[in-house]
Amino acid sequence: MLTTVGDLLRDITAKDRGVHYAVLLNGDGQRISSCTFMETVLNKDFQLVINDVTHNVRSFGQGPSHEHVSGVDDVKYMVRLLHAALTLPQRQHAKHSELLMKQEELKEQLKPLETVKVQMAKDAHSKASMLGWVGLAYLSLQGGFLGYLTWYVFEWDTMEPVTYFITYTTSMIFFAYYMLTRQDFACPDVRDRQFLHFFYRSASSEV
Structure with missing residues (x-):
């Protein structure tokens, strides 16, 4: 059975008690229904809003069809996209800190x-x-x-x-x-x- 938007949001709130609000928005900023399959969502760019933080998720392109994708493959595909989106700010912050340190070294x-x-x-x-x-x-x-x-x-x-x-x-x-x-x-x-x-x-x- 394929994962829906509601399943994903329930998993997020269950895994992290600090999450009080989670919602998925499409490219136009409209809320995506909880009954929508994640396979459909992942075919286009979307936004994951957790509390007051908005994460922009870029699609890897047209995803596999509903007829040939198993629930496990769909979850793996979704996790890969979300992991890239959620870890991007941390990587950018780490890179920014590294560049600041190099800048200070060069100034010295x-x-x-x-x-x-x-x-x-x-x-x-x-x-x-x-x-x-x-x-x-x-x-x-x-x-x-x-x-x-x-x-x-x-x-x-x-x-x-x-x-x-x-x-x-x-x-x-x-x-x-x-x-x-x-x-x-x-x-x-x-x-x-x-x-x-x-x-x-x-x-x-x-x-």
């Missing part, structure tokens, strides 16, 4: 490298900032020197071609920067580029 192993990374980032940031200050100092000295030559040494008619060539050379430098980097000469981009340059150069020396 990476701590020294993180410390080195932070220090290299600080050094690279300092060097990039220093390079910016050096550029500002150079432009200030250049402007002061040209002003000195214009007002105290030479006349403007003499210095005008000099300033033209300086401006033209500076434009060539900016254009060369664009050709090499494919980026406009914007101060934030230049600073970030220099930071990465110093950082990777420091990282290469640590390897």
